[in-house]
Amino acid sequence: MADSTEVPIRESETPTISIAVDFYGGLHTLFGKGQHKLAIPAADKSGNPATIGFLVTHLCETKMNDPRTELFVLDGHIRPGILVLINEADWELEGEEAYEIQSGDNIVFVSTLHGG
């Protein structure tokens, strides 16, 4: 491809996986918009496969444009009251933070913390 030279070398060194991440229930305000198509590193710095736990940290570091991280993460974990769905299934059925993300996965974060 003609424009292949424009791809930064780092990208080719670190394999990525493509996923869709959606934010609902007010969380979209922390991340600029509701729907994100992302290419995330397939592994963390220690070479372990990318998990939901890794994704949460990654999102905080790269996608959050609001200083109030505690609205999303509390004590290093997703804030209680925020639901996580992995391909529509409750993450409690999928191993929660330990779930290893697959290419094409749809991860949804829904806050229940807003008024009704």
Add this chain to the structure above:
Amino acid sequence: MAPALCAICKTARALIKRPKNHTKLCKSCFITIFEDEVHHTITSSQLFYPGEKVAIGASGGKDSTVLASVLKTLNERHGYGLELVLLSIDEGIRGYRDDSLETVKKNAAQYDMPLLVVGYDELYGWTMDQVVETIGKKGNCTYCGVFRRQALDRGAKMLGIRHVVTGHNADDVAETVLMNLLRGDLSRLSRSTSIVTGDNKSEVKRSKPLKYSYEKEIVLYAHHKKLEYFSTECIYSPEAFRGSARTLIKQLERVRPSAILDIVRSGEDMARLVPGESASSCGGCKSKTETPVAVLEDDVGGCGSSNGRTPGGEMAAMDKQLRENEEAEGLEVDITKLVLEGKNGQREKRDKPTTRQVLGKCQRCGYMSSQDICQACTLLEGLNKNRPQIQI
């Protein structure tokens, strides 16, 4: 990991793990059981009568949106014969309700229900923007909360509707139970746990059909049914959910999901022990009490919702203010209290909550109140004194 199958139909993939009993369900079985349980709450508490006109307190948020959707479904499925309308309160905060009212309007069209919108200005003569102009941003949540508590009732009364249902869920009730325990306010426990407030004498009855529904399941119901709802924080309450009892509830749920309904039931059981109070029923049908009815002045509404949710800092501020109001009014002669104290001075402390329970009407607005002048009228008096000259 092989996907788990639904515990009910045993064919579809399980997508939901129910917080109250860990049952794994597929989407359609979950939606059915969620609706069935609300139906059970409604019938076992005899919430409605055929032909009743019922206003759904609608904020455009998740709880009231789910309530409207479920009530419409059940009304048609089980032939309740209800005339359902959506009732929205406009606090008069420029820009804040615009989007949520849009959502309510969409719901009204989608569910084919009439929508009635009543403003704080119509009800109180003040919009929240004007309140903030007058008193500043500090403490305005107190006003908003006290006004909101009466707004649905006043609005319904204005429109000739005698029953308002709200989207209060199990998490809301559990939070209120905890708050009342922390404040040692057992007399309020019954009001906050009972499914119905107001009685035959009251002009407007209030009930919460989602009282036993987990907030998590409400959000999942909305998600899987693709219901459109609106979520934003009140612009006057930027610190909304920090350090609240809510956080504690959610942390408890994380450790032991059944904790929420356990707190609700504990609240109901404790409420039964408070003299002169009737308590609530059902919640898995462990009791066979008659339709639970308690008197008035539900939980104080917080900011950012039509629900009784109260954020941490504001909770403290509001609590302080309300106590000051109560103390101030305590200076006036309260005959009931004098009689009680005269009879048995030692029991004064124990009798106090019962005294506050005495049902009367606000001398100004006629709204039910345990004090001569209700909290809304007390706040309005202060506001009207400070109204800028130009507006008089």
